[in-house]
Amino acid sequence: MEAKRTLRLVVLTFAITACGSSGPPSRHELIDSRDNYDPRSLDPALSTDVPTGRAVAYLFDGLTRFDPRAKVEPSLATRWDVSPDGRVYTFHLRQDVHFTDGEPITAHTVAKSWTRALDPATKSGAASFLFPVAGAKDFNGGKASSISGLAVRDDSTLVVTLAEPLAIFTKMLAMPVAAIVPEHPAPDFGEHPIGSGPWKLVEWKHDDYLLFARNPQYFAGPPKTDTLRARIIAEPSTAVAEYESGNVDVLEIPADEASEWEEDESRKPMLMSTPALELVYIGINTTRGPLADVRVRQAINDAIDIDRVIERLVSGRGTRAAGVIPPALAGYDSTRKAYPYDPAKAKQLLAAAGYPKGIDIELWVSMTPIYQHIAETVQAYLNAVGIRTKIVQRDAATARAASRKGQTDMILKDWYADYPDAEDFLYPLLHSANRGAGGNISFFANPTFDSVVTASRHELDETKRDALYRTADSIAFAQAPMVFLYFYNELYAVQPWVKGFVPPVIFNGQRWLDVTMQHSAK
Amino acid sequence: MSWFILRRVLLAIPTLFGVLVVAFLLLYVAPGDPVEAMLGERADSATIVRLREQMHLNDPLPVRFGHYVASVATGDLGRSYITNRPITEDIKERFPKTLQLAGAAMLLAIVIGISLGVLSARRPGGLVDRFALGLAYLGISFPVYWVGLLLILLFAVTVHWLPPSGYGSLKFLALPALTLGMRSIAFLARMTRSSMLEAMSADFVRTARAKGLSEWVVTLKHALRNALIPVITVIGLDFGAYLTGSILTETIFSWPGLGRYVVNAISRRDLPAIQGAVLFLSTVFVVVNLITDLAYAKADPRVSYE
Numbered sequence: 001m002e003a004k005r006t007l008r009l010v011v012l013t014f015a016i017t018a019c020g021s022s023g024p025p026s027r028h029e030l031i032d033s034r035d036n037y038d039p040r041s042l043d044p045a046l047s048t049d050v051p052t053g054r055a056v057a058y059l060f061d062g063l064t065r066f067d068p069r070a071k072v073e074p075s076l077a078t079r080w081d082v083s084p085d086g087r088v089y090t091f092h093l094r095q096d097v098h099f100t101d102g103e104p105i106t107a108h109t110v111a112k113s114w115t116r117a118l119d120p121a122t123k124s125g126a127a128s129f130l131f132p133v134a135g136a137k138d139f140n141g142g143k144a145s146s147i148s149g150l151a152v153r154d155d156s157t158l159v160v161t162l163a164e165p166l167a168i169f170t171k172m173l174a175m176p177v178a179a180i181v182p183e184h185p186a187p188d189f190g191e192h193p194i195g196s197g198p199w200k201l202v203e204w205k206h207d208d209y210l211l212f213a214r215n216p217q218y219f220a221g222p223p224k225t226d227t228l229r230a231r232i233i234a235e236p237s238t239a240v241a242e243y244e245s246g247n248v249d250v251l252e253i254p255a256d257e258a259s260e261w262e263e264d265e266s267r268k269p270m271l272m273s274t275p276a277l278e279l280v281y282i283g284i285n286t287t288r289g290p291l292a293d294v295r296v297r298q299a300i301n302d303a304i305d306i307d308r309v310i311e312r313l314v315s316g317r318g319t320r321a322a323g324v325i326p327p328a329l330a331g332y333d334s335t336r337k338a339y340p341y342d343p344a345k346a347k348q349l350l351a352a353a354g355y356p357k358g359i360d361i362e363l364w365v366s367m368t369p370i371y372q373h374i375a376e377t378v379q380a381y382l383n384a385v386g387i388r389t390k391i392v393q394r395d396a397a398t399a400r401a402a403s404r405k406g407q408t409d410m411i412l413k414d415w416y417a418d419y420p421d422a423e424d425f426l427y428p429l430l431h432s433a434n435r436g437a438g439g440n441i442s443f444f445a446n447p448t449f450d451s452v453v454t455a456s457r458h459e460l461d462e463t464k465r466d467a468l469y470r471t472a473d474s475i476a477f478a479q480a481p482m483v484f485l486y487f488y489n490e491l492y493a494v495q496p497w498v499k500g501f502v503p504p505v506i507f508n509g510q511r512w513l514d515v516t517m518q519h520s521a522k
Numbered sequence: 523m524s525w526f527i528l529r530r531v532l533l534a535i536p537t538l539f540g541v542l543v544v545a546f547l548l549l550y551v552a553p554g555d556p557v558e559a560m561l562g563e564r565a566d567s568a569t570i571v572r573l574r575e576q577m578h579l580n581d582p583l584p585v586r587f588g589h590y591v592a593s594v595a596t597g598d599l600g601r602s603y604i605t606n607r608p609i610t611e612d613i614k615e616r617f618p619k620t621l622q623l624a625g626a627a628m629l630l631a632i633v634i635g636i637s638l639g640v641l642s643a644r645r646p647g648g649l650v651d652r653f654a655l656g657l658a659y660l661g662i663s664f665p666v667y668w669v670g671l672l673l674i675l676l677f678a679v680t681v682h683w684l685p686p687s688g689y690g691s692l693k694f695l696a697l698p699a700l701t702l703g704m705r706s707i708a709f710l711a712r713m714t715r716s717s718m719l720e721a722m723s724a725d726f727v728r729t730a731r732a733k734g735l736s737e738w739v740v741t742l743k744h745a746l747r748n749a750l751i752p753v754i755t756v757i758g759l760d761f762g763a764y765l766t767g768s769i770l771t772e773t774i775f776s777w778p779g780l781g782r783y784v785v786n787a788i789s790r791r792d793l794p795a796i797q798g799a800v801l802f803l804s805t806v807f808v809v810v811n812l813i814t815d816l817a818y819a820k821a822d823p824r825v826s827y828e
Binding site: 041128129140205231234394400 | 552553554555558559560561562563564565566567568569570572573576604605606607612615616667671674675678679682685686687688689773774775776778779782783786789790791
């Protein structure tokens with residue numbers, strides 16, 4: 001792996017010196033290089049991964065959508081009324097929207113679409129995002145034959161009753177799983193989708209590319225470029241080479257290469273940075289042996305010089321975490337100070353917890369090279385204060401399964417937001433309802449924290465909700481159910497001939513509507 | 523000859539059955555949950571339990587194995603847990619691309635490797651021989667991704683002659699085929715050389731020369747043909763290996779073949795896809811070996827299967 005990285009740097013250095021020869025290309029097609037594996041399906045109901053989620057955003061519409069800065073905007077719904085108790089949402093839909101096969105989208109289509117996503121026979125992994133709708137969970141579990149919370153008032157009005165108030169419900173409707181599909185999708189719909197979105201699928205060559213053409217009938221105005229190609233490039237070095245050759249327009253720069261790009265003057269103008277809604281952390285299982293003691297968990301946080309880790313191993317492209325809410329989201333508290341690097345204090349805390357001779361723990365990590373480097377560094381820091389750490393390396397699926405079963409002391413991993421809200425960090429990662437498979441691999445169960453998070457989910461007033469988020473986050477911070485590492489800031493390279501591309505904060509926030517290319521004179 | 527083929531085909535059945543058993547058991551003991559992989563990060567536990575039931579993953583192992591064997595026997599490899607596409611369709615789409623890459627790599631290896639071997643053997647220690655030796659060292663000791671990325675760097679990024687990656691016309695095939703074939707070029711060159719040297723010192727070559735045949739006729743017609751048996755073995759083994767294991771090359775060059783499919787399937791615990799692909803690739807390997815054996819007889823009349 002080390003040799004591979006070295007070679008990547010060689011490629012990069014060479015490419016820098018060779019650069020400058022290529023002007024704007026003659027093609028009239030935008031080419032994206034960000035997908036590194038094939039989407040699993042283009043059926044919104046089956047979308048659980050980033051390449052699928054991106055493509056679904058091109059092909060379909062939901063009642064709401066995210067802009068590149070992750071703000072919720074109206075989409076198929078022009079507006080909505082919320083009842084005073086926060087449980088009933090009345091959505092007013094546009095009446096002028098059709099699928100590319102000419103079928104209109106009405107409130108019936110919306111209800112049918114969500115029913116399909118929740119149908120147990122669909123086997124959707126993302127159905128839980130629609131569980132806030134009253135009766136949805138029972139329907140999905142096969143305990144009800146219809147969804148009590150969905151009512152079509154007329155063609156353009158849908159009334160949705162929630163099981164309990166949920167302030168962020170409209171954000172969930174911008175998720176791929178809530179996108180609207182035709183009422184009678186063909187059996188191979190995942191392969192040959194029909195949507196209403198800004199792009200139509202022309203061709204999908206598996207593991208190679210997806211080709212999209214603009215939908216001239218798109219209700220919000222068609223994209224400004226004719227075609228968009230999403231190439232699937234498995235190897236990051238290859239994506240870099242394609243970018244250098246001018247064959248792709250947008251590149252996500254691998255974290256461990258960021259500084260080489262940033263230090264090169266000729267490349268600086270191409271770079272764009274965006275705060276990704278991604279937390280990198282070490283989940284500490286709060287039920288295992290000495291880790292059940294909060295002092296031990298704090299000691300672990302104190303023992304690691306995280307600023308240095310960010311500086312050296314992530315090219316400084318991380319914002320130090322002092323809680324689980326990223327700086328880009330409401331509820332982030334910029335005044336909270338992260339755990340300082342203080343090995344002496346870590347030793348004191350360990351002794352106070354009854355472990356003057358230290359403890360033995362395992363740190364699990366997947367095969368991602370950058371995480372392996374971080375794990376090795378963390379191991380050295382922990383060993384230095386008497387927390388004797390053994391690194392266990394497994395492939396991602398194995399590590400994830402073990403952590404969900406509670407078999408890992410600590411695991412280094414990341415968490416990407418599904419929708420841009422602090423709730424998507426607090427609730428899945430640390431609420432006791434999500435212990436294990438739900439995402440809370442710390443098995444953290446703190447009644448105060450739980451009640452504050454539950455209250456925040458119900459609170460409709462934004463200011464009060466943000467205050468509750470801050471409170472919950474500070475409880476979590478003090479209880480240290482994880483090592484708070486950093487929030488990653490993504491670095492993009494965008495070719496100089498591409499105009500209007502804004503790196504999205506959330507994965508499905510960039511639909512290439514306003515992106516154009518300048519062409520060579522040839 | 524046809525008896526030989528029939529016997530080999532019949533023998534392949536227990537071999538493939540063994541492969542099936544091993545693939546099934548290995549995946550059974552491997553950690554990682556297919557249902558969790560299928561549902562993604564945010565699946566709730568109730569859904570996981572329900573789906574496990576629905577997909578018969580709670581059935582006893584022999585029952586599951588029985589079902590699987592029964593459907594395989596009818597040619598149905600099932601559907602992918604992740605994409606819900608039929609595995610046979612997936613294989614049909616990708617295998618021709620892997621075959622194309624492996625075929626091109628092998629062709630390069632045969633042409634370049636054997637030529638270098640023959641030329642080296644004609645003048646051991648000469649310029650060609652030393653060049654071939656150097657090339658062989660490089661080909662054998664350089665890891666595939668290293669060669670692949672260097673080729674991309676040189677031919678695509680620096681001089682812009684060829685595209686860095688992707689699938690398409692011949693120009694897309696050149697770099698991955700060379701990368702994949704590098705090891706075989708090296709092996710074949712060395713193998714042909716030593717085998718040729720042995721043949722060239724044999725009595726029948728002296729006889730051929732004594733008959734007054736030209737040096738080229740002696741080399742190519744008499745010596746090379748006799749030297750081919752070990753070379754064919756290497757070609758057969760390598761070709762089989764390329765058809766089943768060009769994973770790194772396919773990854774580096776974004777070549778949409780079966781290798782990447784298998785890797786994706788493994789990382790997503792897509793059991794039917796892994797089992798289907800392993801079974802298919804084992805069959806391919808068996809077939810390639812059979813063809814290799816038949817080729818011996820073609821190359822050397824002394825080999826007989828009657």
